[in-house]
Amino acid sequence: MSYPPSTGSSGQGGRSYPAPPPPPGSAPPKGTSGGSGGNKALVVAVVFLGFAVLVAAAVVFVVAGRGADEGSASQDAGAGAQGGGDGAGGAGGAGGAEDAAAGEGEAEGSAEEPQEDTVVFGPDEELSIEVVSPQTYVDLDGDPPLVVEDRVDGYDFVLRPNINGVAFENSGGGIAPLPEGGEAPDRAACLDAVETNGSTGTGFSNGSRFCVQTDQGRVAYIEAVSSPGGTGTATVQATVWE
Template sequence: MSAENTAPAGPPERPHEQPRWAWWVVGIVVPVVGILVAVLLNGSGSSDGDSGKNVQSAPTTSATSPGSTGQAQMAPTRSATKSADKVLYGPAVVEADVSEGGQAFIELDTSSPVVSTSGKGSDVIYGATTGPPTLGIWNSSSHLAPLPEADPAPTAETCMDAVERNGTYNLEAHRGDRFCLLTGEGRVVYMHVLAAPPGRGIGKLDVTVWEAPAV
């Protein structure tokens, strides 16, 4: 056997190895890619959450549900506040003595009617010298209105409506006539003429006064 045939075999060949710098690059790139993916995912979730907040509808409050917090309060209408018809006093007979001529001044914004000879602050004036007596408003406000004779006894609402529609400041007063007026403090009054002698004499008025309606 020849020497070539008996020479020992060399070590087996190693597989082809990657350069060390390639593994170093891979070690850097993989974490960076992971960080970028995490940032993109978080940004997308935040955007979706903000979008959901932006489209969320604001809570509504019912204006008709009693007792609800933040309930919108609606101003009461005049007809609703007038319907109570809270009587301050009356019917009460008021005597206006003009036997010596002139005028009698009637104050109705008190706990009971007051008749005096001074017009300051009075609500209605009963006057008679010659001819039929008159009822008037001392400051010429259009707060006096006639009522039809055949109508039933009015409510505070009926009287207020009459003054709003037909209010004036001076009217003749005959027995059986009926009137409505507003006082200086906003109370509603119904007056029924019981006696109204022509010329000098004593006039008599049946008076009902209601509290001023809330506004």
């Protein structure tokens, strides 16, 4: 079969046929647009995008690392403060418990060992008093007590003979008669008797008992061992507390 001669890419008055492909290894014909420029732009875009992704990842990693460090530091500081508070609270609690135990021990010791009253004269020391007319003065604040016929400042009671025997008197009202035959009171009981039942005087006979508050504020317990029934020698047992 024969073909008409070709006049170019399109013949006039005849069919047109595409040009045959160039042989391998030959350069493309001039005037054709190759893919090298497009490929270069694509490569640059990919490289730039990859670089941006790496930069963003690095920023995220750095920020996350800082947050983790700050959170760890905050946790450590909180744990340290809590540990310090627990330690201080424990030490304070232990000290408070020891102080409370010591206070309870002292209170128990005080309850078990009550303080004894200080005795100035006695206890139950016998004292002889010469009863004279008009009266004999006795000062219990001395050691031994002072017994005189003449009036002295600060005397605590007088023994005065009268038609009924002997009177036991104190014009200041510091004498409290007690029932006969009872147990000897302590200082507190005697003071309470004077404050609640004090009088200026009462009779003095064998077995009579009295509580007296002295001029200097001391407290005394007096018991009549013997009474002359008038003038003569009287004997008493006396205890004087500070």
